[in-house]
Amino acid sequence: MAAQRKKKATKAKSSKHRVKKRYIVLKWMFKLSAVFLAVVCVWLVYLDAVIQKQFEGRRWELPAHVYSAPTLLYVGAPMTASQLVDLLDTLGYRKVYQVNAPGEYRRQGQVVEFYARAFDFFDGKRDARQLRLGFDNAYITSIQDSNRRNINTFRIEPLRIGGIYPTKNEDRLLIQLEDVPPVLVDALIASEDRDFYTHFGVSPKGIARALWVNLTSGKARQGGSTITQQLVKNYFLTSERTLWRKIREAAMSVLLEIHYSKNEILEAYLNEVYLGQDGQRSINGFGLASFHYFGRPVSELTEEQCATLVALVRGPSYYNPFRHADRARERRNLMLKHLYEGGFVSEAIYANAIKTPLSVTRQGRRQQNLYPAFLELVKTHLRQDYSGDDLRNEGLRIFTTLDVAVQQQSEAKLVQRLGQLEQQKGIPKDTLQAAVVVTNPDNGEILAVVGDRHVREQGFNRALQARRPVGSLIKPVIYLTALLQPQDYHPASMIADEPFTMTSTDGSEWTPLNYDKQAHGDVWLMEGLTQSYNLATVRLGMDIGMERINQTLKQLGIEQPMTYPSAMLGAYEMSPLEVTQMYQQFASGGFSVPLQSVTAVTDREGALIQRYPLQVNNQVDENAVYQVNYMLNQASMIGTSRSISQRMPHLAAAGKTGTTDDLRDSWFAGFTGDRLAVVWIGRDDNQSSKLTGASGALQLWIDIMSDVSFWSYEPNMPSGVVLTAVNDQGMPVEEGCPAVASIPMQRQFVPEQRGECKKSNKVMRWLKRVFQ
Structure with missing residues (x-):
């Protein structure tokens, strides 16, 4: 009995011990579970905060998008x-x-009908509109809308010419769900997530279906991730393949679905998904992919084009239509089959679509930075007002002055002419380089910039960065300085084109020569410029004084002073852009018109941030500028740039050639009534180009101007200038004198003394060539 009681007691004690032990275990399990749940809750709260913070704010670092100038259409506009x-x-x-x-x-x-796209300009949004234009030879004769009502003016939307990209080199054009063709959405959901509108972020049904397909096929053919999961993975997480990342992906997908509607998630996915690569730039979102592959907005895509883009989601590189056309076509047709089987397209559309070529265009691929030289100028101007981060990340929309037609013609003519010059001069192929800047003389807008014969290459921009000796391009500044002293000089003032030698303070001597190695004796001031006589120019410059010449340079926007007399013959370095700024004041009649490449900047929503209005100041006496321009116009007819009148007899112009020692640099700067252009041709190794300003740069200038300029240089004579009859010595003569020419003099400073009518000497022979 005692043994039995003892056994029972021991058993009871053991039972109590087990209960107590079980209690302790349960207690710790409860505590651990509570801690685990607390950690999970904290973790979920953290994930929820991350999602809301990033998704509510700025969702993407958006590049700044840069646009050309819009094209203005109006009756009478020069356009074919x-x-x-x-x-x-x-x-x-x-x-x-x-x-x-x-x-x-x-x-x-002669009739062109088109349906203009809607566009959000910096000064307001314009709706899509159908137009009908009539032409007569080289001009627009009528503009009508779809109801045949006459329209005075219309702006065609600008071209997106490039961007300023984030450090990650991600590029995208944001779109709204309403802009996307329904068939694209249908194809995407049929391909990537059939249960998108019914699941809560994670689709057990989709996972099971993917597992079954993969098991039965023996390879991975479907994924189980929903569109929401793909968005979370691309937007919030890294691409690592771990269980922990999949858990976070699932949790964040559910949280995302709690806070945002299906349409918001779908729109974000359409803007986030990676769809290709263009060099170092990634193509993200269907908005940019539409331009990249088809050169048009996503709203204009056809059924087969939508299917092509959706096909890329599974593998942008594997299904790249530029590299793997057959593979891409097969995948596209599978997407079309999904659409047909789902009842989203008719049998007729499906049958036609699968027979259609891919129709991708390489034009869109070139839109990363279409015109790198001009883009570099835009960045330089914008850095004065915006930080690098703002330019790269805030999605600014930058509207520029670039004229697409002028830019394209400048590029094409430059490439063509350099090849011709190399062949004519026996120069090794691809040796010559060039730069071109074209502007509007009236407002200083830069219409085109070319900085390299390889026009798409980014690197050394000769239009902005190449500082080269300018040769005789500097001479108009010296003659302008003289004419700013009308009491002493006018275009018919006599100056000596005679040899001389100058001795510097260190004892070295400088003896300038004319290009033809001849001296021409006493010549008119006007002849000195039109014939580009070096001896006459330096003598004039020394009479005026370097200090006055430097003051004129400052008035023309050039801060760098001349320090040596040789600078008057072009031993003075400037970039093509600086030369353009200097000649802009000649072309504008003396007004200081700063060059500009940007007209306006808006934020990503289209709200105007800043405008860059026209700035005009009257800096240089218009009377003296008119006289210089008169002489530059004479140079285009009988002077060093007479090729203009020979090759473009219908278009009056004014300009100056420039050539440096050993023919290293060939320059021309000139203007018509509506265009100013500066051209430089030379070699990067500083060897001889074998070209003068007239044989090289001037010929390219004419090539370009023949296609982009429509108005002759026909300035109005200022009231302070009067045409005055003079004799061969430059003295005013009485009306009716048989041996005279009429030249522009400043009205208040016409010499009172009258000269005699004398016939013929070498000046008169030159005058006959000028005024016959």
């Missing part, structure tokens, strides 16, 4: 039907038989 069609092609418009939708056009002889 072919030029308008070329512009529409550049903008990605489609040629059709019947114009029904934005982005379409057709041409019938």
